[in-house]
Amino acid sequence: MSSLFTEFILKKLPVKNRIVFPPVVCFHYAGADGIVTTRNTQHYQEIATGGAGIIITEATAVCKDGRLAPFQLGIWSDEHIPGMGQIAATVKGKGAVSLLQIHHAGLITNDQVSEFARGPSVSSNNPRSAALTIEEIEEIRNAFIEAARRAQKAGYQGVELHGAHGYLLNQFASSFFNKREDDYGGTLVNNLRLATDIIHGIRQKCGDDFIIGYRLGANSPTLEDGIAIALHLEQAGVDLLHVSHGGSLLNLPRTPAGFNYNWIIFSGTVIKQHSGIPVIVVNEIKTAERAEWLIGNNLADFVALGRPQLADPDWVNHIKNNEAINQCLGCKPRCRWYEDSKLCPARIKATKDS
Numbered sequence: 001m002s003s004l005f006t007e008f009i010l011k012k013l014p015v016k017n018r019i020v021f022p023p024v025v026c027f028h029y030a031g032a033d034g035i036v037t038t039r040n041t042q043h044y045q046e047i048a049t050g051g052a053g054i055i056i057t058e059a060t061a062v063c064k065d066g067r068l069a070p071f072q073l074g075i076w077s078d079e080h081i082p083g084m085g086q087i088a089a090t091v092k093g094k095g096a097v098s099l100l101q102i103h104h105a106g107l108i109t110n111d112q113v114s115e116f117a118r119g120p121s122v123s124s125n126n127p128r129s130a131a132l133t134i135e136e137i138e139e140i141r142n143a144f145i146e147a148a149r150r151a152q153k154a155g156y157q158g159v160e161l162h163g164a165h166g167y168l169l170n171q172f173a174s175s176f177f178n179k180r181e182d183d184y185g186g187t188l189v190n191n192l193r194l195a196t197d198i199i200h201g202i203r204q205k206c207g208d209d210f211i212i213g214y215r216l217g218a219n220s221p222t223l224e225d226g227i228a229i230a231l232h233l234e235q236a237g238v239d240l241l242h243v244s245h246g247g248s249l250l251n252l253p254r255t256p257a258g259f260n261y262n263w264i265i266f267s268g269t270v271i272k273q274h275s276g277i278p279v280i281v282v283n284e285i286k287t288a289e290r291a292e293w294l295i296g297n298n299l300a301d302f303v304a305l306g307r308p309q310l311a312d313p314d315w316v317n318h319i320k321n322n323e324a325i326n327q328c329l330g331c332k333p334r335c336r337w338y339e340d341s342k343l344c345p346a347r348i349k350a351t352k353d354s
């Protein structure tokens with residue numbers, strides 16, 4: 001049997017297979033209030049029907065003034081709970097584990113949502129940037145904890161903290177961005193103080209069974225730092241690591257000769273070797289054969305495939321049933337879903353062919 005379709009027990013929860021739908025923002029599905037719309041729920045209904053074992057709802061803002069775009073889902077108030085509840089119920093109804101990615105953009109906060117972009121330290125290439133005060137850091141910590149409480153109330157089985165791609169938690173974790181000299185910078189423990197306090201706060205508020213995942217940037221700024229961050233997060237109480245990139249293109253690890261995957265996946269496999277908790281690897285896995293190799297050789301516990309499942313929401317069932325899949329066409333310079341899912345050429349082709 002394919003190792004992709006073996007069950008995994010995540011804490012106490014059975015996960016039906018090793019395939020994850022990673023967080024993927026669908027801009028313009030929600031309005032400026034960040035409340036889930038029918039378009040959002042239909043999208044997750046379609047993806048969940050497709051068969052992935054874990055579905056991570058897209059980056060959802062914990063603070064209104066920390067959004068990466070004006071039309072991003074939000075969870076900064078209790079008004080967001082019913083809509084989020086519809087997504088959680090839809091996903092669980094299809095037998096997948098339902099996690100919500102919670103997010104703050106920090107230094108790359110969109111100029112339409114806030115005059116300033118606040119992060120650990122001023123960024124020389126962003127004139128809108130400002131360093132957070134201790135009081136503001138504590139407010140953001142509380143916003144993340146409250147977001148997790150709301151996610152649990154909405155029916156999610158856990159959250160994933162967005163600590164990758166150069167967003168706020170990644171900015172604190174990485175000395176590339178974090179130049180602070182107080183309790184929130186200068187050492188690994190200090191750089192991870194905000195994340196650690198959030199993890200402890202969520203555990204206290206949401207209980208032992210609630211899954212706390214963390215998407216980390218492997219190069220933050222080096223892979224050695226990424227490994228140290230992963231181990232620290234595990235100690236702090238994280239249940240699931242999701243290894244992606246750290247928002248800067250410096251210090252990229254070299255992949256060994258014969259390793260036919262990119263450095264992000266390589267980093268995930270290295271972190272898996274060091275870590276005692278389950279690890280998701282991601283980025284350009286692209287095919288079932290490549291996914292199978294990673295799981296079959298125990299280089300990862302889960303594989304996340306984003307664009308393949310956007311192009312073909314039935315990707316997982318098609319693989320399981322040995323059916324043809326609708327291939328992602330790998331749009332350059334970047335995936336058309338960033339603008340509008342209606343522009344996805346693979347989806348357009350599939351509609352024409354049907």
Ligand SMILES: Cc1cc2nc3c(=O)[nH]c(=O)nc-3n(C[C@H](O)[C@H](O)[C@H](O)COP(=O)(O)O)c2cc1C
Nearest residue numbers: 022023024025058059283284305306307335337338
């Ligand atoms: C349209 C689009 C939106 C994305 N939104 C998010 C997001 O909300 N949060 C996140 O952590 N990553 C986001 N990503 C990155 C994906 O989760 C994933 O890491 C990336 O697509 C690489 O995996 P793939 O090669 O299987 O697509 C997004 C990617 C795309 C293409």
